[in-house]
Amino acid sequence: MPDATDTDGLTVGQVSTDLGVTVRALHHWDEIGLARPSLRTAAGYRLYTAGDLERLHRIVVYRELGLNLARIRVILDDSTTDVPGALRAQRAQVAERIDRLRQLSVGLDRMVDAHERGLLLSVEQQAAIFGPDWDPDRHAQARQRYGDTRQWRQYAERSAVRSPEDWQAVADSIAGLDRALVEAMDAGVTPGSPEANALVERHRELFTTSYFPLTRQMQVCLGRRFETDPAFAAHYDGIRAGLATWFRRSIDASARANGIDPDTATWR
Incomplete structure (x- = not known):
């Protein structure tokens, strides 16, 4: 040089x-x-x-x-x-990145909406999936009550990636469980029996995959609400009179079998 x-x-x-x-x-x-x-x-x-x-x-x-x-x-x-060819190839790569970024933007918008609203379905879609008696304000009330909890964040993350078809599958699974609960109760299945315990575990697994991870202690707390909360009680007792109490007793019996005292169980 x-x-x-x-x-x-x-x-x-x-x-x-x-x-x-x-x-x-x-x-x-x-x-x-x-x-x-x-x-x-x-x-x-x-x-x-x-x-x-x-x-x-x-x-x-x-x-x-x-x-x-x-x-x-x-x-x-x-x-x-071939400089023009190299630039065309680069342009194609850029177009792919732009498309991925657009998809990312849509995903971010849905995630924000899910954290703020919970359920990303129109009122009409909710009625079609969950039935005409469904209250479309239920998720707004849940957001106000539970929006700062870890469980709401877990639920929102799942809701953000769900389509109406996904929610229909959830609704169908819940309806199937409800039918199984009624059949067990009508057949005289007693809380604490293997059949009842299997249904309790089915409920916990379904809830975990549909909403957020549900521990046995949390399930006990939820079971109390099934019997005492007017909306929950109306749902279960509307399917079969006394079902809310039978299901709560079944959850408590299953908890005892797993070393949990339902009288002292807390949301954890």
């Missing part, structure tokens, strides 16, 4: 400022031989000539288009390179 005076070219700092490129990047490009300064002062400082700057400008342009340094080197140094 020829020696020169400071007036023969631009220093690394000057080029960094002019091109908006970091000094570190310029040093790296020099080290890998992508863009080396043609001159050096007697003191050893790098100096970039007009030709060097022209190459640097091209590197910056291609880098801003998203090409990696290896591809840029080929474009600049290999005269046989």
Whole structure:
């Protein structure tokens, strides 16, 4: 590299400022031989000539288009390179990234809505899936009451990725469990029996996959609400008189069999 005076070219700092490129990047490009300064002062400082700057400008342009340094080197140094073809390929990659980002944006919007609203279904969709007696304000009330809890966040994360068809599958599973509970009660199945315990476990697993992880202690607390909360009691007793109490007793009996005292169980 020829020696020169400071007036023969631009220093690394000057080029960094002019091109908006970091000094570190310029040093790296020099080290890998992508863009080396043609001159050096007697003191050893790098100096970039007009030709060097022209190459640097091209590197910056291609880098801003998203090409990696290896591809840029080929474009600049290999005269046989199909530059339009390389740029078309890069454009296709950019289009794919844009599409992924758009999908990500939609997903983020749904996640925000799910955390704020819970159920991402229209009133008409809710009625079609959960029945005409469904209260569309139920989730707004739940958000107000439980919105700061870990369970609401877990529920929202699941709700954000569910389609109406997914919710229909959840509703069908719950309806199937309700029918099984009625059949067991009508058949004289007693709380604490293997049959009743199996239904309690089925409920816990279904709730866990549909809403949020439900521990046995939490299930006991939920069972109390099935019997005492007017909305829950109306649901179960509306299916079969006395079902809310039978199901709560079955949950309590199952809890005892697993070492949990239902009288002291807490939401944890």
